[in-house]
Amino acid sequence: MKRDKVIGAILLAIALSAISGLALITVFIFREGVPIILRVGARQFFLSTDWEPSLGHFGILSMMVGSLFVTVGAAVIGVVFSMGLAIVLTQFSPPGLSAAVKPVIELLAGIPSVVYGFVGVVTLVPLIRRSLGGPGLSVLAASVVLGVMILPTITSIAIDALEAVPRSYLEGSIALGATRWQTVTMVLLRAARSGLVAAVILGMGRAIGETMAVIMVAGNALDVPRSLLAPVRTLTSNIALEMGYASGDHRQALFATGVTLFVIITLLNVAALTVSRQRAGRRRAK
Amino acid sequence: MRVSPVATQRLAVGFMWMLTAITFAVLVFILAFILVHGLPHVTWTFLTQSPTSMGREGGIFPMILGTFLVAGLAVLVAAPIGVATAVYLSEYTREGRLTSVIRFGADCLAGVPSIIFGLFGFVFFAIALRMGLSVLSGSLTLALMVLPTIIRTSEEAIRAVPNSYREVSLGLGGTRFQTVFYVVLRSALPGISTGIVLSLGRSISETAAVMLTAGSALRLPKSLFDSSRTLALHFYLLSREGISMPNAYATASVLIIAILALNLLAYALMRRFAVKVGR
Amino acid sequence: MPGARLLFHARIVMLGLVLICGGCGRTSGRSVNLLGSTSIQPFAEMLAERYLKEYPGQFVEVQGGGSTAGLQAAESGLTNIGMCSRSLTAKESLLFTPILIARDGLAIVVNPKNPVASLSIEQLRALFAGRIADWNEVGGKAGPVWPITREEGSGTRESFVRLVMGNERISRRSLTQESNGAVKELVRGDPAAIGYMSLGLVGPDLKAVAIEGAQPTVENVLAGRYNLVRPLLFVTKGTVAPATQKFIDFVLSSEGQRLLATEGLVKIR
Numbered sequence: 001m002k003r004d005k006v007i008g009a010i011l012l013a014i015a016l017s018a019i020s021g022l023a024l025i026t027v028f029i030f031r032e033g034v035p036i037i038l039r040v041g042a043r044q045f046f047l048s049t050d051w052e053p054s055l056g057h058f059g060i061l062s063m064m065v066g067s068l069f070v071t072v073g074a075a076v077i078g079v080v081f082s083m084g085l086a087i088v089l090t091q092f093s094p095p096g097l098s099a100a101v102k103p104v105i106e107l108l109a110g111i112p113s114v115v116y117g118f119v120g121v122v123t124l125v126p127l128i129r130r131s132l133g134g135p136g137l138s139v140l141a142a143s144v145v146l147g148v149m150i151l152p153t154i155t156s157i158a159i160d161a162l163e164a165v166p167r168s169y170l171e172g173s174i175a176l177g178a179t180r181w182q183t184v185t186m187v188l189l190r191a192a193r194s195g196l197v198a199a200v201i202l203g204m205g206r207a208i209g210e211t212m213a214v215i216m217v218a219g220n221a222l223d224v225p226r227s228l229l230a231p232v233r234t235l236t237s238n239i240a241l242e243m244g245y246a247s248g249d250h251r252q253a254l255f256a257t258g259v260t261l262f263v264i265i266t267l268l269n270v271a272a273l274t275v276s277r278q279r280a281g282r283r284r285a286k
Numbered sequence: 287m288r289v290s291p292v293a294t295q296r297l298a299v300g301f302m303w304m305l306t307a308i309t310f311a312v313l314v315f316i317l318a319f320i321l322v323h324g325l326p327h328v329t330w331t332f333l334t335q336s337p338t339s340m341g342r343e344g345g346i347f348p349m350i351l352g353t354f355l356v357a358g359l360a361v362l363v364a365a366p367i368g369v370a371t372a373v374y375l376s377e378y379t380r381e382g383r384l385t386s387v388i389r390f391g392a393d394c395l396a397g398v399p400s401i402i403f404g405l406f407g408f409v410f411f412a413i414a415l416r417m418g419l420s421v422l423s424g425s426l427t428l429a430l431m432v433l434p435t436i437i438r439t440s441e442e443a444i445r446a447v448p449n450s451y452r453e454v455s456l457g458l459g460g461t462r463f464q465t466v467f468y469v470v471l472r473s474a475l476p477g478i479s480t481g482i483v484l485s486l487g488r489s490i491s492e493t494a495a496v497m498l499t500a501g502s503a504l505r506l507p508k509s510l511f512d513s514s515r516t517l518a519l520h521f522y523l524l525s526r527e528g529i530s531m532p533n534a535y536a537t538a539s540v541l542i543i544a545i546l547a548l549n550l551l552a553y554a555l556m557r558r559f560a561v562k563v564g565r
Numbered sequence: 566m567p568g569a570r571l572l573f574h575a576r577i578v579m580l581g582l583v584l585i586c587g588g589c590g591r592t593s594g595r596s597v598n599l600l601g602s603t604s605i606q607p608f609a610e611m612l613a614e615r616y617l618k619e620y621p622g623q624f625v626e627v628q629g630g631g632s633t634a635g636l637q638a639a640e641s642g643l644t645n646i647g648m649c650s651r652s653l654t655a656k657e658s659l660l661f662t663p664i665l666i667a668r669d670g671l672a673i674v675v676n677p678k679n680p681v682a683s684l685s686i687e688q689l690r691a692l693f694a695g696r697i698a699d700w701n702e703v704g705g706k707a708g709p710v711w712p713i714t715r716e717e718g719s720g721t722r723e724s725f726v727r728l729v730m731g732n733e734r735i736s737r738r739s740l741t742q743e744s745n746g747a748v749k750e751l752v753r754g755d756p757a758a759i760g761y762m763s764l765g766l767v768g769p770d771l772k773a774v775a776i777e778g779a780q781p782t783v784e785n786v787l788a789g790r791y792n793l794v795r796p797l798l799f800v801t802k803g804t805v806a807p808a809t810q811k812f813i814d815f816v817l818s819s820e821g822q823r824l825l826a827t828e829g830l831v832k833i834r
Contacts, residue, residue, distance in 0.1 A: 007463045008378050015374035018367045018433060019388060022395055025406050025430060032409075052734070053717060084305030092299050103553050108313050110545045112491035114522045115538050119316050121525075126754055135711045135755055137740055148312060181295035202397075209399030211494045212522065220741035231740050239401050240494050241743060243408065245634035245718030251409075258402040266394045273393075340610045418643055419600075419628065501600075503626040504610065513598075513626055523629075527607075527746025 029262060033255035045256065049224055051238075053246065058253040060260065062224045066139075066232040067208055069225055070218065073143025074207040078150045079200055085151075086158035091184055098159055109152035117213030120145040125217055134229035137219030142232065145217050146207045154203040161195025162188060194275045201272040205265050211236040235261055320542060324535030332536060337504050341520065342530045346537055348506040352514030353544075355421045355507065356500050357489035360428035365482050367429075368436030369471075372478075375437075376444045377466050389441070395434035403431040404495030412499055419513040424500025428492060432485035439484070443477025444470055476556045483552035487545055493518045517541045596624035597812045601635015601648030602720045603744045604669065604763040605797050608828055609648060615824060616815050625812060629744070632720025636661065639802045645809040647800040650720030650763070651727070662805075663798040666816050668831040670764030670786045671724055671793040672773040674749070676756040681705040683775040689729050692759060695736030700757065712739040713748050713760035721745065724795035725761045765829030786831050797830065 037045045040058050048059025085105075089098040120141060129136030169191055173183040189196070219231025220241060239254050246254050289297075335345030375385055407427025417423045447470050455465040471478070493516075501513030502523060515523075517537055524534035599609050606629045613625040630638070632649040639647030639661060653663050673689060675681060681704055684692070691697040693712045701707040714735050715722035726735070740758075742748050748760040753770050764781055767773050773781040776793055785791035799813060815821050822832045 004461050004463045008374075011370050011374040011378055014367055015371040018371040018437070019391075021430060022391065022434060025403070026391075026395070028406060028410065029402060081305050081309050084302035085309055088299070088302045088306050092302070103549070107546060107549045110487045110491065110549050111316070112493065112518045112521075112541060112545070114491075114493050114518055114525075115320060115542065116316065118521070118525050118534075118538070119319055121750075123319070129755060135740060135751075135758065137751075148316075151309065179291045179295045181298045182291055184298075205397050209397065209401075211399060211401045215743065216526075221739060222737040222741075231738075233741070236399050236401050239405060241716045241741065242718065243401075243405050243498065244630040245632075245637060247637055254405065258405055261399055261402060262394075265397045265399070269390075269394050269397055273390075338614060340607050413641055413643065416642075501626075501628045503628055505624065505626060508624070512596075513628065526750070527744055528750050529607075529746065 026262075029255055029258050032252055033257070033259035036249060036252040037256045037259070040253075045253075046260075049222075051222055053242070053250040053253065056249060058249070058256070060235065060238070060257055062222055063233050063235045063238050063257070064260070065224050066218075067234040067236070069139050070142045070146060070214065070232060070234055071204050071207045073139060073228075074146035074150055075200055075204045077143060077147025078154050078203050078207075081147070082151050082155040082158055082199075082203075083196070085155050086162055087184055087188075090159055090162045091180060091188070098163070102156055102159060105152045105155050109156075113149065113210055113213040114216075116145055116149050117216035120213065120217040128229070132229055134227075135219060135231060137217055137231050138229045139218070139225050139232045140228040142214050142218040142234075143228075145213050146210055149210065149213065150203040150206050153206050154199045157199035157202060158192075158196055161192040161199060164195065165191045198272040198276045201268050201275065205268040205272075208234075208264060208268075209236060209261065211240045215240055317542065320535060320538045323532070324537070324539030327532045327536035328539055332533075333540070336506060337533075340527075340529055341504065341524050341533060343533075346517065346520060346533075346540065348504065349515050349517045349520045349537070350540070352421065352500070352507060353490055353516040353518070355510070355514065356424040356428065356496060356516055357486060357492075359421065359425035359510075360432060360489045361482060361486045363425065364429040364433045364436055364485065368433050368481075369440045369478060371437050372440035372444055373466060373471070376441050377462070377470065389438070392434040392437045396438055400431055400492055400495045403427055404498045406430075407495060407499040418511065419499065419501030419503075420511045421500055421507055421514050422510045424496050424514075424516075427495055427499045428489045431492070431495065432488060435485050435488070436481050439481025440474070440478045443474035443481070446477065447473045479555050480552055483548060483555070487548050490516070490541070490545060490548070491518055492516075493522050497522075517544075596626060597646065597806075597809050598626045598628075598644040599635075599646045599648055599799075600628045600630055600638040600644035601646075601800075602632040602650040602797070603629045604650040604721050604766070605648040605666075607766070608667075608797075608825060608830065611828065612816055612821055612824060613812075615820075616812060619815075620811070623808065623812070631716065631718040632723065633718035636800060639800050642802075645801065645806060646813070647802075649798040649800050650795055651723040651798075652796050653798070653800070661800045661802050663796075663800050664813060664817070665796050665833050666799050667797045667822070667825045667833060668786065668794050669797050670781055670783065670791060670831065671721065671728065671761055671795055672764040672767050672781045673759065673761050673776060673793070674752050674767060674771045674773050675759050676752055676754075677770070677772045678756045679705055679759075679772065681774060682772070683778065685777055686729060689776065690731065690733060693730065693735050693739065694733045695738055706756075708757050710759060711755060711757045712736055713751055713758050714739040714741055715748065715761075716741055716743055720795070721761065721763060725793075728793050728795070729761075767829075783826075783829065783831055794831070 045058055047061055049062040050057040050059040089101055124144060125136035125141050128138060128141055165188055169187050170183055173187045214234050215237045220233045220237055221231035222233060225232040235257050239257050243254050332345040334347050336348055337344040379385055407423060411417045411423040411426050412419055451469050451473060452465055455469045496516050497519050502515045502519055503513035504515060507514040518541060521534055521537040521541060524530055606627055609627045613627055616625060617623060632651055635647035635649050638644040684703060688703050692710055697703060698710055699707060700710055742751060745762045745766045748762050749771060752758045752760045779785045779790040781791055786794050826832050
């Protein structure tokens with residue numbers, strides 16, 4: 001019994017240090033970042049596109065719009081392909097195929113982002129430049145590359161969500177005379193909706209946090225992008241490009257950008273959590 | 287014109303198979319692109335020599351060592367702490383407001399972009415704690431980065447162990463310590479090791495955070511306080527600067543093979559443990 | 566497992582040691598660390614390699630990060646030598662000791678397919694400020710101009726701004742790349758691009774345009790005809806460690822200077 005207490009105490013000590021270590025990071029980031037937001041003024045910081053650190057101008061609107069465009073673009077591409085993949089694997093292919101393919105998909109989630117970025121720069125960017133115009137480094141390039149990167153994330157969660165729908169729903173629909181496709185659109189997708197939405201939200205969370213691949217293919221221009229073919233700078237790229245040499249106010253502004261990202265990701269996480277809880281709630285009610 | 291449901295189905299399924307084919311084609315293309323260009327250059331000398339002329343010639347041994355040290359140390363530090371924390375949270379505390387908050391916090395931090403950890407590590411470890419650009423700064427930063435993930439996946443794995451296991455163990459007269467360590471952890475091992483291997487993979491692939499904390503020195507690190515370059519960073523620098531494309535491809539190939547091997551290991555481990563536990 | 570408790574204790578102690586050692590400061594006095602300009606980085610690497618062949622016991626580390634990062638690292642003690650590819654401001658001159666190791670021409674590069682071969686400073690400024698948006702205004706094929714710039718902390722960018730832009734800001738449309746190599750790759754692939762980079766790093770794949778009638782060559786830089794030139798500095802703070810001084814002496818020696826000259830830099834003597 002005494003040993004139990006000692007173990008318990010050691011575990012508590014470790015857990016406390018781990019948690020306080022993580023809390024330290026959060027506090028540190030906020031403590032570094034928030035003061036400058038207050039000093040510059042929240043409206044100036046979030047709603048101004050004027051980012052000129054050497055003049056003391058810290059407005060991150062163009063980067064926020066950039067992150068938004070690129071993330072939404074990635075989500076669109078990711079959703080289209082991963083839904084197709086998930087539906088086909090779970091509904092229209094031999095049983096066991098999805099179990100065999102899932103590890104392959106997860107394998108691909110492990111490829112470093114610099115590799116994706118590199119392949120994008122060498123193949124996709126010139127392709128866009130030659131066939132669609134513009135410098136090639138663009139919102140489109142970044143969206144495609146990110147879309148491919150978040151595909152494994154969305155797909156594996158989507159497959160889980162689809163497989164969690166009770167067979168009885170599907171069998172009932174077929175018994176009533178629907179084709180399998182009609183079952184998918186009218187029953188399966190509706191039933192799995194919250195899980196699928198959570199998958200997309202988590203995919204977007206990953207996309208918004210991606211740095212290296214985006215720096216390589218997005219062009220990093222300060223202007224707000226006016227078209228898919230225009231170059232763009234995201235919040236993460238901005239931090240990565242400037243943090244090596246930023247000091248004083250500039251560095252704090254980068255921390256403030258970090259705070260912004262932190263908040264956005266937290267909101268996305270809350271959304272995903274709420275959405276999946278809704279599904280569980282509905283399930284329990286039945 | 288009404289299209290029959292069967293025809294619609296054929297169209298839809300055909301379209302989705304096409305999407306699937308495109309997806310796999312793209313992913314195979316990416317792997318093949320790197321491996322085809324790079325594998326021919328991956329020789330034994332390449333793997334065991336040091337680079338010369340900024341990496342234009344020579345090999346990548348210091349980078350392999352650097353990656354090993356930075357990522358390995360990160361997981362070595364984070365895994366025991368993370369698992370211990372998960373054990374404490376799920377076995378030694380009662381479910382309540384505090385544990386939910388901690389869980390939510392861990393989830394959030396697991397999703398925070400690595401660049402922010404890099405920023406923190408640079409300012410805190412490298413500058414404030416005066417560790418400089420070193421393997422130590424890099425691995426501690428990465429350890430913090432993967433800690434939330436390890437805590438969460440371990441916790442999920444532990445909570446998935448059926449209560450009956452615990453009750454049986456306690457019923458047979460085991461202490462809580464024995465129950466936790468011999469029964470619960472053993473059963474949760476596949477989930478826990480998956481989380482750890484995933485974190486190792488993430489540490490190996492990390493570039494931005496590492497550049498700022500471990501630096502980008504080309505030489506073989508002689509101590510934990512020396513700067514070192516990881517494979518991912520070396521690949522990034524070689525390809526960005528156009529220093530040597532063949533070497534860049536070769537470095538990327540080594541990196542990809544290492545990650546694939548790691549994932550295969552994780553998969554095999556999971557299969558083996560799942561079979562053992564009989565689930 | 567009786568060992569488990571010991572293991573936990575060991576880990577806590579190890580972590581504590583790690584944290585304590587963190588306060589111990591950095592590497593042994595033998596090593597020389599350089600950090601900063603990505604323009605100087607390849608040359609410093611090359612010098613380090615040669616230096617280590619002659620003095621095998623030494624340890625020289627070179628990192629990138631940009632000129633401003635180099636200055637900050639020198640200030641915070643993160644590095645022995647900060648590499649800076651622009652001249653210091655008045656404020657900076659008070660803090661640091663700059664040592665000129667070479668001079669470097671700033672080449673204005675365009676894609677080889679671009680017919681434009683010569684520009685005036687006025688045109689250059691207009692191109693990068695966004696006032697000239699189409700290539701046919703300076704004698705090229707019609708099409709949009711895409712200026713390529715470096716990140717703000719770059720010494721190359723700072724030098725360019727001081728030498729060319731004056732009071733005008735670089736266009737917000739310009740694509741930002743983080744190194745000379747990235748600029749080079751981009752200009753090499755895009756016929757509409759125009760960028761600036763270290764003359765010593767241009768290579769045969771790109772076309773460097775003449776400025777105010779002078780071709781960008783080392784001879785013209787030495788003769789004073791090509792005026793886009795910036796100093797390459799090794800910057801130190803306070804007293805210099807003997808190992809560091811030894812490396813600096815090597816770089817300033819005729820051997821070191823000869824090496825730099827063969828790579829396309831301009832000797833200081």
